[in-house]
Amino acid sequence: MRADLNPLNAQAAVKHHEEGDGEDSFVALIGAPNCGKTTLYNWLTNSKFKTVNYPGATVEYSLGTLFEKYGAAFPVMDTPGTYSLFPKSADEEVTLKALYEHPELGHASKVIVVVDGTQLSRHLLLAKQIHEAGFSFVIALTMSDLLKKNNVTPHFEILKEEFQCEIIPIDGLTGGGIQNLVDALRRMTPTQNPAQLDPWSDSIFGAKLARIEFLAKVTLGSSDKESQLNQIYATTAKVDRVLLHPYLGLVFFFLIMGLIFSSIFWAAQPFMDLVDAGFSWLKEAVIHLVPISLLADFLGNGLVASFGAVMTFVPQIFILFIGIGLLEGSGYLARAATLIDQPFSKLGLSGRSFVPILSGFACAVPAMMASRNIPSKRDRMITNFVIPLMTCSARLPVYALLLAFLFHDQPAWKPGLALAALYMGSLVIGALAAAIVNKILTKNNQAIFMMELPLYRKPHWKVLVRQSLTRTQAYVKRAGPVIFVFAVLIWVGSTFPNYHAENDHVKLETSFLGQSGKVLEPIFSPMGVDWRVGVGLMSAFAAREVFVSSMAVMFNVTGDEASQAQGLLKTMSEATNSHGERIFTVASVIGLILFFMIALQCMSTFAISAKENGSMKFALTQLILFNVIAYIVAVSAVHLIRLI
Amino acid sequence: MKTLADLINHSAEEKYITHKIAGFCGEPEKVERLKEMGLHQGLELSFVGRAPLKGPLLFRFGNTVLALRLEEASCALI
Numbered sequence: 001m002r003a004d005l006n007p008l009n010a011q012a013a014v015k016h017h018e019e020g021d022g023e024d025s026f027v028a029l030i031g032a033p034n035c036g037k038t039t040l041y042n043w044l045t046n047s048k049f050k051t052v053n054y055p056g057a058t059v060e061y062s063l064g065t066l067f068e069k070y071g072a073a074f075p076v077m078d079t080p081g082t083y084s085l086f087p088k089s090a091d092e093e094v095t096l097k098a099l100y101e102h103p104e105l106g107h108a109s110k111v112i113v114v115v116d117g118t119q120l121s122r123h124l125l126l127a128k129q130i131h132e133a134g135f136s137f138v139i140a141l142t143m144s145d146l147l148k149k150n151n152v153t154p155h156f157e158i159l160k161e162e163f164q165c166e167i168i169p170i171d172g173l174t175g176g177g178i179q180n181l182v183d184a185l186r187r188m189t190p191t192q193n194p195a196q197l198d199p200w201s202d203s204i205f206g207a208k209l210a211r212i213e214f215l216a217k218v219t220l221g222s223s224d225k226e227s228q229l230n231q232i233y234a235t236t237a238k239v240d241r242v243l244l245h246p247y248l249g250l251v252f253f254f255l256i257m258g259l260i261f262s263s264i265f266w267a268a269q270p271f272m273d274l275v276d277a278g279f280s281w282l283k284e285a286v287i288h289l290v291p292i293s294l295l296a297d298f299l300g301n302g303l304v305a306s307f308g309a310v311m312t313f314v315p316q317i318f319i320l321f322i323g324i325g326l327l328e329g330s331g332y333l334a335r336a337a338t339l340i341d342q343p344f345s346k347l348g349l350s351g352r353s354f355v356p357i358l359s360g361f362a363c364a365v366p367a368m369m370a371s372r373n374i375p376s377k378r379d380r381m382i383t384n385f386v387i388p389l390m391t392c393s394a395r396l397p398v399y400a401l402l403l404a405f406l407f408h409d410q411p412a413w414k415p416g417l418a419l420a421a422l423y424m425g426s427l428v429i430g431a432l433a434a435a436i437v438n439k440i441l442t443k444n445n446q447a448i449f450m451m452e453l454p455l456y457r458k459p460h461w462k463v464l465v466r467q468s469l470t471r472t473q474a475y476v477k478r479a480g481p482v483i484f485v486f487a488v489l490i491w492v493g494s495t496f497p498n499y500h501a502e503n504d505h506v507k508l509e510t511s512f513l514g515q516s517g518k519v520l521e522p523i524f525s526p527m528g529v530d531w532r533v534g535v536g537l538m539s540a541f542a543a544r545e546v547f548v549s550s551m552a553v554m555f556n557v558t559g560d561e562a563s564q565a566q567g568l569l570k571t572m573s574e575a576t577n578s579h580g581e582r583i584f585t586v587a588s589v590i591g592l593i594l595f596f597m598i599a600l601q602c603m604s605t606f607a608i609s610a611k612e613n614g615s616m617k618f619a620l621t622q623l624i625l626f627n628v629i630a631y632i633v634a635v636s637a638v639h640l641i642r643l644i
Numbered sequence: 645m646k647t648l649a650d651l652i653n654h655s656a657e658e659k660y661i662t663h664k665i666a667g668f669c670g671e672p673e674k675v676e677r678l679k680e681m682g683l684h685q686g687l688e689l690s691f692v693g694r695a696p697l698k699g700p701l702l703f704r705f706g707n708t709v710l711a712l713r714l715e716e717a718s719c720a721l722i
Contacts, residue, residue, distance in 0.1 A: 083680040122682035209684035342699040453709040
């Protein structure tokens with residue numbers, strides 16, 4: 001009997017571990033993308049973990065504690081997917097750093113290398129590197145249920161011999177094997193001093209790969225077994241024949257994307273209305289509860305309303321993450337990226353830019369966070385550059401108001417069509433911007449696409465929901481404070497110094513914001529609007545949709561929500577500037593729409609852009625460039641339309 | 645010497661023909677990533693087609709399908 005399987009020895013090892021000092025360190029999960037790592041992590045931690053920012057970097061990893069039912073408690077870390085210990089992207093670099101030199105936790109004391117049982121010949125490379133680096137590790141073999149279904153019984157002796165570690169098969173759907181994995185971890189002695197690997201030369205790399213392929217062959221048994229293994233691929237091949245078909249593939253791509261994209265709106269709307277109504281109620285309640293008027297105003301219109309502005313978009317973001325999670329979990333995402341790679345590469349992007357750009361239609365903040373797995377710095381930069389141009393959901397209320405004005409009393413399909421055109425338009429502007437940046441930036445040949453198309457799989461719902469919740473939480477934590485602070489600042493600017501004015505309209509007119517609007521009127525008047533719209537545009541820097549509510553205040557519209565919208569439209573159509581000219585004409589409204597399409601007004605986008613790209617210069621360039629161009633385009637459009 | 649990229653004109657009937665990787669050439673970073681994705685000298689793989697819109701080339705070995713851009717595929721000799 002092998003020593004590590006002897007129950008007495010095992011108990012002694014556990015005792016040794018408990019007495020020893022390994023408490024402050026952690027167990028790290030590492031594995032290739034799509035290997036089933038996240039599912040395993042959810043089982044280990046019972047889906048209770050928090051996503052933390054890696055110190056000094058923008059990449060996140062998850063940290064949790066082992067689920068108590070497994071009879072031990074130690075920190076478990078999930079790391080971004082990686083193929084090897086020689087990193088190629090920002091994500092992979094973090095995995096490496098977290099393993100060796102986490103600033104707060106030190107190096108990983110034990111490592112779980114997650115290996116997909118159907119991809120043995122490739123995923124064992126990482127195990128080999130971890131072994132050579134001297135980590136104390138165990139191999140968790142996922143997809144073992146798939147192997148069993150196809151009558152493949154792997155033999156682990158040769159792997160145990162080679163790597164001097166235990167190999168535990170895991171069933172991702174039922175959680176089978178997790179207890180064995182935990183027991184194995186408890187038997188292991190913590191890693192002492194892991195060594196940094198020197199890059200492998202060509203010949204060494206080749207030799208190691210050949211060895212790994214040999215190991216994989218022996219593990220899976222005769223070549224007969226291997227052909228059984230190929231059966232697993234058969235279903236995927238059938239589906240791919242349709243989804244990657246030269247023509248049908250495109251049809252399905254647009255259908256699937258259309259479904260996911262439209263669900264961001266129809267599925268989220270009831271929840272958004274609910275959140276909105278909840279905060280409106282809370283705001284009123286707070287205002288009536290607190291007797292001191294200024295404090296009530298601050299709490300209600302400042303704090304609660306600002307917090308509400310952040311939370312309204314959460315349902316949309318959550319549904320977006322569910323959609324992306326479904327694409328990821330089923331295996332289609334890699335196909336979608338492959339499909340879009342060719343047109344994107346013309347713009348200096350790659351298929352990997354696809355998810356970030358799609359996410360940009362909900363919000364630029366999670367979109368930029370999603371760009372981290374783009375290996376090429378250049379590709380990533382161009383992607384992040386154009387993301388703020390996508391029609392994010394905060395633009396929607398603004399477009400709704402302006403289009404309602406343009407298409408007043410006309411059949412609903414007209415503004416609907418115009419809205420669709422605005423969405424397509426943002427893609428065109430984005431493509432244009434990408435093409436220009438692509439021309440300006442120095443070319444390099446570092447761009448790597450290389451995508452593994454995983455086997456199609458049924459998504460695991462519990463993991464999907466949990467993962468989307470964590471991602472949404474990360475979004476709220478990231479974007480929330482910035483939106484909140486700016487919303488409060490805008491409240492202060494629009495409330496003081498004349499906070500006891502007889503009504504909101506006078507208060508805003510005499511406020512700091514109102515005063516600066518008047519001073520800056522010469523800037524806004526070429527757009528065909530007066531200082532009041534200028535104030536609305538400035539307040540939109542808290543969040544674009546604030547434009548709508550400040551318009552209502554600026555044009556002195558009161559009443560409940562439904563009549564407010566009608567009232568606002570009516571007031572807008574009658575509003576005149578100091579010379580008695582109409583402010584809202586077809587020309588000026590189209591100018592405003594164009595301005596909103598291009599301008600970067602969102603301060604949380606600015607903040608995240610500076611962080612994600614590690615460059616204030618980059619974010620400032622975006623901020624200034626997009627706003628100046630938006631202004632020029634809007635002014636030219638207004639004057640052009642007036643000429644016609 | 646032929647590379648994986650030269651398989652581009654192969655028709656659908658030929659997709660069950662396997663090709664052996666003979667070596668690598670071109671940019672070290674691409675070559676290293678190809679190896680990490682599982683390509684190595686002597687590996688037998690087949691060309692299964694091309695993604696729509698004249699996109700990346702699809703290669704299969706075992707249960708793995710890799711999508712490679714033309715210039716990535718040209719780093720692997722066959």
